[in-house]
Every structure is written in C-alpha cells, then in structure tokens.
Amino acid sequence: MYDLSCERVTKNFGSFTAVDGVSLDIPSGSFFSILGPSGCGKTTLMRMIAGFETPSRGDIRIKGDSVLALPPNRRNVKMVFQHLALFPMMSVGENIAYGLRCRGDAKAEIPARVARVLDRVGLPGVEDKRIEQLSGGQKQRIAIARCMVLEPDVLLLDEPLGALDLKLREHMKIELKQLQHRFETTFLYITHDQSEALVMSDTVAVMNAGRFEQIGAPRELYENPVSGFVAGFVGDSNCLAGRIAEIRGDEALVELSGGGTVRARRGDGAGQGDAVEVFLRPEALFVGEGDPHATLDGRVDSLLFNGANSRILVQLDNGPLIEVADPGQAGRVAQDQQVRVGWDPARATCFAQRAGA
Amino acid sequence: MRNDAGKLSLILLMAPFALWIGLLIVLPQLGIGYVSLREKVGINQYEFGPGNYADFIAEPIYRNTLFRTAWMSILVTALALLVGFPVAWYIAKIARERSRAALFLLCLIPLWVSDLVRAYGWIVLLRETGVVSTVLVGAGIIAQPVEMLYNDVTVVIGLVYTVILFMIVPLVSTLQGMDDALLEAGYNLGGGRLTVFRRIIVPYAMPGIVAGCIITFMLTAGSYLTPILLGGKNSSWFTEQIYNQFITRYNWEAGATFGVLLLGFTSLVVWAGLRLTGQSLSTTVAKE
Numbered sequence: 001m002y003d004l005s006c007e008r009v010t011k012n013f014g015s016f017t018a019v020d021g022v023s024l025d026i027p028s029g030s031f032f033s034i035l036g037p038s039g040c041g042k043t044t045l046m047r048m049i050a051g052f053e054t055p056s057r058g059d060i061r062i063k064g065d066s067v068l069a070l071p072p073n074r075r076n077v078k079m080v081f082q083h084l085a086l087f088p089m090m091s092v093g094e095n096i097a098y099g100l101r102c103r104g105d106a107k108a109e110i111p112a113r114v115a116r117v118l119d120r121v122g123l124p125g126v127e128d129k130r131i132e133q134l135s136g137g138q139k140q141r142i143a144i145a146r147c148m149v150l151e152p153d154v155l156l157l158d159e160p161l162g163a164l165d166l167k168l169r170e171h172m173k174i175e176l177k178q179l180q181h182r183f184e185t186t187f188l189y190i191t192h193d194q195s196e197a198l199v200m201s202d203t204v205a206v207m208n209a210g211r212f213e214q215i216g217a218p219r220e221l222y223e224n225p226v227s228g229f230v231a232g233f234v235g236d237s238n239c240l241a242g243r244i245a246e247i248r249g250d251e252a253l254v255e256l257s258g259g260g261t262v263r264a265r266r267g268d269g270a271g272q273g274d275a276v277e278v279f280l281r282p283e284a285l286f287v288g289e290g291d292p293h294a295t296l297d298g299r300v301d302s303l304l305f306n307g308a309n310s311r312i313l314v315q316l317d318n319g320p321l322i323e324v325a326d327p328g329q330a331g332r333v334a335q336d337q338q339v340r341v342g343w344d345p346a347r348a349t350c351f352a353q354r355a356g357a
Numbered sequence: 358m359r360n361d362a363g364k365l366s367l368i369l370l371m372a373p374f375a376l377w378i379g380l381l382i383v384l385p386q387l388g389i390g391y392v393s394l395r396e397k398v399g400i401n402q403y404e405f406g407p408g409n410y411a412d413f414i415a416e417p418i419y420r421n422t423l424f425r426t427a428w429m430s431i432l433v434t435a436l437a438l439l440v441g442f443p444v445a446w447y448i449a450k451i452a453r454e455r456s457r458a459a460l461f462l463l464c465l466i467p468l469w470v471s472d473l474v475r476a477y478g479w480i481v482l483l484r485e486t487g488v489v490s491t492v493l494v495g496a497g498i499i500a501q502p503v504e505m506l507y508n509d510v511t512v513v514i515g516l517v518y519t520v521i522l523f524m525i526v527p528l529v530s531t532l533q534g535m536d537d538a539l540l541e542a543g544y545n546l547g548g549g550r551l552t553v554f555r556r557i558i559v560p561y562a563m564p565g566i567v568a569g570c571i572i573t574f575m576l577t578a579g580s581y582l583t584p585i586l587l588g589g590k591n592s593s594w595f596t597e598q599i600y601n602q603f604i605t606r607y608n609w610e611a612g613a614t615f616g617v618l619l620l621g622f623t624s625l626v627v628w629a630g631l632r633l634t635g636q637s638l639s640t641t642v643a644k645e
Contacts, residue, residue, distance in 0.1 A: 052541055072544040079545045085538035089560040098556065102547035146546065 001064060003028045003186040004049065004077070004154045009058035011044050018044040020210035021058070026154070026188060026203075031180050033189040033197040036207035037233070042190045045207075046156050049188070050079050062153050073102070078147030079156040083163060084139055086131045092118075092142055093127030099150045117149040120182060136164050137172055141179075148183050157189045161196060173199050194234050198222065206230045227268060228351035231279040238280040238322040241353065244272050253293065254278050254350055258318030263293040264350040275353040280343060282311060283325040287333055290342020298322070300337045314341055386620070392613035409614035419598060423618065426595035427626055429509070430577040433516045437524040437573050438566065440517065445528035445565075450537070461529065464522055472519070476586040479515050480506060483587075507589040515587040520576050524569040531565030567636050571627055578623045595619055 002025040011019040019041040026032045034042045047053045049060055051072030059066050067075050078099075087095050096114045105113070111127075118124055121141040126134070134142065140160060147155055157176075161169045177200045180187045191197050197204045198218040205215040206229070214226045225231035232239060242256040252266050254276060264278045289295060298316040303326070312324045312333060324341055333339055396408040413419050448460045467475060482488045483505035490502045505511060539561065543553035559566070584594035599619065602612035631637060 050541075050545055052544075072541070073547050073549055077545075079542070081538045081542055083536065083538060085536060085542035087539060087542070087557060087561075089563070098543075098548070099546035102549075102552055150546065 001028065002026055002061075003063060004188065005059075005061040005064075006045070006049070007059045007061070009045065009048060009055045009060060011041070011048060011053060012056045017210050019048070019055075022207075022210075022212055024205060024212070024215065026186055029184050029186055030202040031177065031187045031189065031200055033191060033201040033204045034207050035191055035194055035197040035204050035234070038192055040207045041210040042192075042207050043158060046079070046158055046188070046190050049154075050077055050156055051075050076150075076152050077154045077156055078150055078152040079158065080140075080143045080147060080160045082158045082160065084143040084160065086139060086143055086146070088131050090131075091127065092129050092131065092134070095131070095142060096127075096146045096149050099146060103150065113149055117145045120148070121145045121179065137168050137175075140164070140172060141175075144176075144179060148179075148185065152185065154186045154188055155183075157187060159191050159193075161191075161193075169196075176200055198234070204234075206233060208233075225267065225279075225349070225351075228277050228279070228354045231267065231349060231351060232354070236282050236323065238282065238285070238320070240278040240280070240320060240322075242276060242278060242350075244270060244274050244276055244350070247272055251345070252276070252350055256318055258316070258320070260296060260318050261293055262296070262348065263291070263345040264348040265346065267349040267351045270350065270352040276350040277353055278348055278350045280322070280348050281325075282323040284343045284347035285322070285324040285341055286343065287312065287324060287326075287339050288342050289340055291345050294345040294348065295340055295342045297338070297340050300333050300335050300339055302335060303333075314339060316341075389613045389616050392609055393617045395610050397610055409610050410618075412611065413614055413618060419615070422593050422598055423595050423622060425593060426578055426619075427622060429513065429516075429594075430574050430623075431626070433513055433520065433577045434524075434570050434574045436513065436517045437521045438570060441521050441524035441528060441569065442562075442566075444521075445525045445532055448525070449529045449532035450535075464525055467518075468522065472582050473586075475519065476515065476583050479511070479518075479587055483511060506587060507591050509588070509591075512584050512588040512592055512594075515583045516577050516580060519580065519583050520573040523572045523576060527565040527568040527572070528562060529565075531562050535561050563636060567631070567634075567638075570630070574627065574630075575623060578619065578626075 004024075004026040006022055006024045008021045008023055009019055010017065010021050022041075022045060024032070034045065036042045044053060048055050051067070051070065055068070060068060062075065062077060067077075087098065090098065093111075093114050096117060097110050100110050100113060114127060115124070118126060121144060123138060123141055123145075126138070126142075131139065131142075143160065144155070161172050161176075164172060173196055176187075176189075180200075189197070189200065198221075201218055203215060204218055204221055206213045206221060208229050214221060214230045216224075221230060221234045225234060231237055240254075240256055240262070242254040242262075244252045245255040245261065246253040247266070250266055251263055252270075253261055254264055255261050256278075262278060267279075270276050296316050296318065298314040301313040301315040301321060304311040304313060304323075308327050310326045312326045314322050314324055316322060322341070393409055394405055394407065395403045396406050398404050444464070448457060448464075452460055470478075480487070484490070485502045485504040485506075487505070489505065490499075493499045494502055535558075539557055540553055543557045548556065579596060581594070581596040581600065584592040585597060588594065595615070596619070599612050599615045602608045602615060
C-alpha cells in the first residue's frame, strides 16, 4: 500500500502544460524528493496533491483512496510552505492548536498535544512565544510541528530551506531527516537544490519540463543517470560536446568538437554520428596519465580552495574549462602549468545532446 | 557637535507638526474649553463654573441628540465596514496587479467632487421630483411620486457613501500585506471558509479594521453637511445643535460646551469600542 500515488497527473494552464503525465508511488514512511529547476512544474504538482489546484487529467490517491473530490481542508496531507506561512497574529501554541481546533479535538486535550509535539521537535515550553521572537530554524520546526500534530498521511514540504542561510540550511537538512525518522511519516519534499535532495531522500524524482526524467535512490541517480539532463542536474559534472565516431558494444568513441577522441559508456540510445555530450564527474578526474582515449591536455587556469571540495580549474587545449577534484589541495600543480588530465573510462558517460544545449 | 546637529534636525523636522498640532488643534480646543466654562450672568458679565454642562444635562433634547448621533454614527461605521470589506478584499486580493491601481483610483473619484455637490447629487436622485421617483412612476411600480429625502435611512445611506473610502483605504493596505500562503495554510490545516475568515483574515486585518472604524466614526459623528442636506429638519444631528448655538443663537458658551461634549463623548465611544473588542491603539493602528 502506498501512502501517496499519482497516476498520469496532467495540469494544463491554457495551452501551457505545467505537469505532463506524472506518475509516482510513495511507500509508507519514506522520504521522497522531487528535484527540478524552477518552473519545471514541481510546485504545481504539490499544489494539486494539497488540493489547491485540480488536475486536468489523472488521479491522486492517498492511502489508496482518490482525493480529487475532496477540498483542501478535508485531505489528510499537510503542507510546510516555502515561507512557512506561520500565523503572525497567533502565539506559537495557538499556531499549533489551530489545526486541532479545526479538527474538533476536545478543548481539554489540546494543550497536552501541543506540548507533546513541541517536545518532539525539540522546542519544549515555547507555547507563549510570539512567532517573530523565534529564529529561522525554530520557525521551521514550528511549521513542521503545526502539521505533524495532526498526524498527516503525507507531509508536503515546498522548498522550506530556501530562505535560510547556508550554515543553518546544512544543519536543517540533517535535522529534517531525523525528524522524519522520529515521526515515521511519509515526507514529500520539493527542491531545486540537488544536495538537499541527495542528502535527505530515500527516493528522488528528477523533474524537467513537467515530466519525471528519472526516479531512483540518490546513489543510482548520481552513478547511473538515464539522461543528459539528470547527469547535468544531479551533482557536479563536466560536459564535453562531440559526435559518436564508433560504437563498440556498451562503449562509444566520441570525437570531441574541439578535437581529440575519448571513450565513454553509452548512457542512452544515441547511435553512430549522433551529437552527444560526455559527462565526467570532477572526482573521477585526476592529474596524470589515464587510459588511451581517457586523457586530455590543458593548462591550469586556477586553483579553487574549498577544503575537501577543492578543485583545479583546467583550461583544455581543445576548448572547454573543466573542474578536477583535488581533495586536500596537495599543491602538486601550479597556476599556468601545462597538465594532462586522466580518468577511468568506465566513469565517463555520453548522452544525446540536450535540446538547446 | 554631531549630537547638536542631530538635535537641531530633529527639532526642525518636528516643528511643522508641533506647530500644526499646537496652534490649530490644541490652542483652539483650550479656547473652546475655556469658553465652555464661562457662565453668562449679565451683559458682558461672566462667572466661571460648570453651569453650561448642567444646562446640557438638564435638557433632554440635547442629550438625546448626542446619543442619537453616536448611535447613528456607529450604525454608519458598521455598514461602511460591511460594504467596504468585500470591496477592499476584491481590490487587494482578487483584482489583477494592473487593474488594482485603476480600481483604487475609481474609489478616489468621489473625493474629486466637493461634499456639497455630492450631497446635492443624492438630492437630485431622491427628491419627490427626482430621478428615482420619476423612473419608478414611469415604470408603473408606484402610483405616485414619493419623497425619499429627509428620513434616517437616507441620512445613513448618504453618510456611508461619504465615509466608506476612509474605511476601504486602510483595509486595502493591510490586506495587501497578507501572504496568500496564510490562507492556504489555514485551509490545509483543516479550516473551512468560515474558520479561515474568522481566525485568520479578520485577526490579520484587525489593524486596518480598527483604523478604518475610528476614522469613519469620527468623520460621521462630526459631519455636518450630509445630515443637514439629506435629513433636513428631521436629522437632529449633534453638529447642527452646535451650529445653532454658535450662529443662530449667538450663544458661544453653550456651543463651546457642546463641542467639548461631542469630542469627549466620541472619544469615549472609541475607547469603549477598543475595550470591547479587546484591542488597543498600540497593537492595531500603531502596529509596525
């Protein structure tokens, strides 16, 4: 049994198709993310699940029952809004009690329930505080508590970390994951930030132009993307344009547009002579000699220090600027030095050229 | 040195406001208060005392006119809120960005015409030989022309029409500040339309509601032209009594007394209204 299922959900706004035949099944208690660039239709999809928009076609089921006929206030999915939408004229306790009072809980039970949920999100005793007295991270937790106190079947989160500063965002990622474990509720999380989706999710759906490109575990998306869009959007990638010169089983020899030939795994059905892009993860690259057809020459453009995420920017002789991972910034190369960049050919993948790329 | 410059600029910035309040509001009111405490005992002979106030209390017609004015003003304020809220809601929340400014301007258009002309506009419409009456007779709905002027209903309608703008403006500005996500959160957490309205929209709009109500109530209670022109002799508006004392009877002492009483009484009503609804000026009108 799935907590939430969408079956070929489509939403048209006039002649524009915002969501195009999307299907998904979210098992109970899992953390599911929808990852996509802004304008890809992910917010529209979430608003349809919450009931603020009606699908043009398709069905949405919660715990197996279609909810299309139910108004938003009768669906047992709760939503954490992008800017949280805490009620500024109510205290923290009243914000949380609002949903309980709407549900018609006995007046005497409400304070105990509010106290219990505040305890679970790690903010005991803040009932009487005003919303503006809370810090960004605390507001976040109150917004989640306000939903969780109603024991929803699914909790929807619409990029709630977007407004936080970087440090707090990193912290909240871990905390959200822990909260999800603690409540054992199904989370549907929407984001355009691939690192949020990768870190927190059990399953990620990558969405582009109203469609799901790929659904899978974060590791699967990262290591075995099914399209150029997923390869480019999930994680960092270097991308080299070229044309398939020869196909050898699973591999292809790609003639790069700037000159030179490299070997790459075939990620999709692109055939001989097709325009393709070769994707290389920065951490798959190293300074030094690689396999034949897995080496390119260039000049060190600059060194970017960022702790364990340090990079060497290499200007390739045949055109593009690529990033090479350099954990520890060992100092083996200097700026403007002529270098050879190599990689394991199994970690290079080519996909048909993306539209517009 | 810096501090002195700061002080000077503060004084200069405050000066117009202080002069305005001091010279045009406080000073005349003090004068009126002073005159109201003067009892005329003979030609050019005065004594100090509360005699004028005692006269007011002793005369039921004065008292009743003041209460009537207050009640009618409360009614007008309530009606203005009832009619103004949907209008403000439409302008702030439903209208598109582009038509919003045009709609707001449309609300302001009546202000371009003088009060007097607007009141005569109502007279043209509502008098016995007026537009409404003629049309109704022409359509065969009524047999004889009717006089629709000079009754309380007309006065209330005219007053609501005059003051409603001052209700709409503060409402629009507070409602515009409301994030639509608050409403959606209200529904999402299980509230119906009524609950969302009662527990989210109204509390959020409260600063605008209070500001609008105070302004419209004060304007209505202190209005003169509309009740006189539309209500005629039957209007019995308290400002008419003040006018009569000052101008017709040349009894400045009584007129001043009535003026002080009107100010005091309307302030009392506003205070009572704030207390009854559990609001205070600092949490509503002066809220940032």
